[in-house]
Amino acid sequence: MSEVLLEVVDLKKHFPIRGGFFHTVKGHVRAVDGISLEVYAGETLGVVGESGCGKSTFGRSILRLIEPTAGAVRFEGQNILQFTEAQMRVMRREMQIVFQDPYASLNPRYTIMQTLLEPLEVHGLHDLATRKQRVRALLQKVGLDPSYANRFPHEFSGGQRQRIGIARALILNPKLMILDEPVAALDVSIQSQIINLLEDLQQEFHLTYIFIAHDLSVVKHISNRVLVMYLGKMAELATSDELFAHPLHPYTQALLSAVPVPNPKIKREQAILQGDIPSPANPPTGCVFHTRCSFADDVCNREVPPWRSIQSDHMIACHHPQVASPSVPS
Amino acid sequence: MIQQSLPIEEVPVDSSHIDERPNFMRRFWQSGMTKLGIVLLLMLVLFSFVGPLLYRHSAITSNLLATDASPSAQFPLGTDSVGHNVLAQLMVGGQSSLEVGFAAAIVAMLFGTLYGMISGMAGGWLDVVMMRIVDILLSIPSIFILLFLNVVFQPNIIIMILVLASTAWLGVSRLVRAEVMTTKNQLFVEAAHALGVRVIRVMVRYLLPNIIGTVLVAATFQVADAILAMAGLSFLGLGLPPPTPNWGGMLSDGMNYMFQNSWWLIYPPGLCILVAQVSINLIGDGLRNAIETRER
Numbered sequence: 277m278s279e280v281l282l283e284v285v286d287l288k289k290h291f292p293i294r295g296g297f298f299h300t301v302k303g304h305v306r307a308v309d310g311i312s313l314e315v316y317a318g319e320t321l322g323v324v325g326e327s328g329c330g331k332s333t334f335g336r337s338i339l340r341l342i343e344p345t346a347g348a349v350r351f352e353g354q355n356i357l358q359f360t361e362a363q364m365r366v367m368r369r370e371m372q373i374v375f376q377d378p379y380a381s382l383n384p385r386y387t388i389m390q391t392l393l394e395p396l397e398v399h400g401l402h403d404l405a406t407r408k409q410r411v412r413a414l415l416q417k418v419g420l421d422p423s424y425a426n427r428f429p430h431e432f433s434g435g436q437r438q439r440i441g442i443a444r445a446l447i448l449n450p451k452l453m454i455l456d457e458p459v460a461a462l463d464v465s466i467q468s469q470i471i472n473l474l475e476d477l478q479q480e481f482h483l484t485y486i487f488i489a490h491d492l493s494v495v496k497h498i499s500n501r502v503l504v505m506y507l508g509k510m511a512e513l514a515t516s517d518e519l520f521a522h523p524l525h526p527y528t529q530a531l532l533s534a535v536p537v538p539n540p541k542i543k544r545e546q547a548i549l550q551g552d553i554p555s556p557a558n559p560p561t562g563c564v565f566h567t568r569c570s571f572a573d574d575v576c577n578r579e580v581p582p583w584r585s586i587q588s589d590h591m592i593a594c595h596h597p598q599v600a601s602p603s604v605p606s
Numbered sequence: 607m608i609q610q611s612l613p614i615e616e617v618p619v620d621s622s623h624i625d626e627r628p629n630f631m632r633r634f635w636q637s638g639m640t641k642l643g644i645v646l647l648l649m650l651v652l653f654s655f656v657g658p659l660l661y662r663h664s665a666i667t668s669n670l671l672a673t674d675a676s677p678s679a680q681f682p683l684g685t686d687s688v689g690h691n692v693l694a695q696l697m698v699g700g701q702s703s704l705e706v707g708f709a710a711a712i713v714a715m716l717f718g719t720l721y722g723m724i725s726g727m728a729g730g731w732l733d734v735v736m737m738r739i740v741d742i743l744l745s746i747p748s749i750f751i752l753l754f755l756n757v758v759f760q761p762n763i764i765i766m767i768l769v770l771a772s773t774a775w776l777g778v779s780r781l782v783r784a785e786v787m788t789t790k791n792q793l794f795v796e797a798a799h800a801l802g803v804r805v806i807r808v809m810v811r812y813l814l815p816n817i818i819g820t821v822l823v824a825a826t827f828q829v830a831d832a833i834l835a836m837a838g839l840s841f842l843g844l845g846l847p848p849p850t851p852n853w854g855g856m857l858s859d860g861m862n863y864m865f866q867n868s869w870w871l872i873y874p875p876g877l878c879i880l881v882a883q884v885s886i887n888l889i890g891d892g893l894r895n896a897i898e899t900r901e902r
Binding site for chain 1: 792793794796797798799800801802803804807811812815816897
């Protein structure tokens with residue numbers, strides 16, 4: 277594909293668990309445990325996984341909304357983890373985030389105009405008249421009537437608020453947008469509207485998306501490449517078509533087989549996962565997935581599977597990749 | 607390759623019908639209860655500050671021929687045990703009570719809010735230290751602190767205000783800290799951080815407007831508390847120097863004569879304190895409703 281916009285090297289975020297009388301550190305929750313990948317300019321990278329697999333923490337760590345424990349995040353070649361606070365503030369113009377919950381992510385005391393003026397004001401861009409003009413134009417772009425600008429967030433529906441959230445992220449002209457489950461809180465009919473809007477905006481403004489989601493059909497639709505995460509680690513990374521057609525990791529296969537098919541006559545082999553996701557405070561030895569994997573053996577128990585390339589654009593961390601028939605009809 | 611030109615300023619926008627919203631003052635005025643509160647408070651202020659100009663009778667002259675007199679034409683609200691004209695006292699007493707009550711509440715609210723916001727926002731060790739200081743001060747009965755400060759400093763009206771505020775801010779700071787702790791973890795604050803908004807601006811523009819309602823309600827109670835605390839000090843002879851009357855002091859003096867049926871020594875100052883409290887509460891509610899257009 278094209279040039280690398282973002283490079284993540286061995287990113288880790290371990291949250292300390294404190295306890296006891298002296299508040300000593302008793303252990304760590306390995307929310308993100310060694311993620312390395314490259315994001316290309318203009319692409320959409322989907323990130324999927326169960327709740328608690330660290331995908332949101334991963335997204336926030338890239339923006340340093342959560343300070344990563346170790347690793348490097350290179351944006352256009354510069355490691356932003358070494359930036360000072362002031363440098364980082366400037367850099368935030370380039371990378372923005374849209375949150376999952378459109379109800380909690382807008383300041384209830386700001387009108388929409390104030391919400392959208394804020395980024396421009398903070399970064400000292402344009403004069404007030406231009407700012408306002410820009411806000412109105414952007415509202416129109418995201419499909420909202422600019423005459424609503426003086427209303428407060430509570431006067432809007434969830435879908436409208438998410439459009440406001442998108443406009444807020446977009447107003448600084450970022451190159452990278454992290455979409456943290458941007459449609460998970462919305463009705464299905466609204467979801468598709470927002471997805472279409474995101475696709476249009478990507479086209480128009482040459483945006484690069486990291487799309488975090490647990491809804492596989494949405495991810496399949498919007499992503500160029502998809503990363504499957506499990507317990508803070510990378511399980512499988514491939515182009516969207518490849519991953520959905522030929523999933524190799526048993527975990528990916530299980531995820532895909534859990535997607536409902538809107539046809540009752542199709543009988544599928546289902547690889548239903550047993551048990552719960554293990555605690556990231558005390559992850560299993562070897563391959564973190566071996567406790568729930570039906571193909572696991574001694575090797576999986578002992579050795580951490582290396583991150584390796586099966587073919588170009590298809591990486592996997594598994595000792596026993598399984599070739600399975602495509603389980604999601606396209 | 608990535609070109610970021612965004613000629614968005616040129617998109618034509620139909621802004622002919624941008625809807626106007628009722629502004630802060632309009633929303634404030636909308637409620638009848640708020641108006642009632644303002645009228646009541648205004649009446650008290652006029653009574654205390656303009657009243658003495660119209661009703662020209664000394665509040666501090668003793669009429670030894672007419673002690674403990676019940677209300678009459680000469681003394682509309684009677685006299686107390688040393689022959690002070692109660693109505694005149696009530697007017698003059700309102701001045702110091704209202705001044706001290708309001709000023710102490712405002713000082714306590716400002717300092718308590720600042721302290722609580724810093725503590726809640728900082729977290730960690732600073733938060734622990736700041737809150738332990740509050741705990742320690744709260745654990746000492748406030749009357750001791752008030753007595754101590756009043757003995758150290760010669761009471762005048764400024765000292766009185768600061769002394770009363772010195773204990774009143776503690777509760778406010780705790781309240782504000784708790785509110786800040788919950789608000790600062792909300793998603794819109796994280797969003798502000800992601801946009802590059804500085805911490806100070808987050809505190810002033812994001813946190814403060816979202817906690818101000820709680821602060822205002824707490825502050826309205828502080829006014830009456832301060833008036834009554836001043837009464838307590840007067841009762842112990844540590845209030846403002848004796849000839850200057852105040853409502854709280856009059857009320858606690860009057861209590862001594864309760865069993866002589868001297869109702870005019872108790873009800874008038876009591877009613878004044880009550881009306882002050884109610885009117886301030888109503889105004890506080892109005893302010894809060896005007897600021898909090900609606901929760902989420």
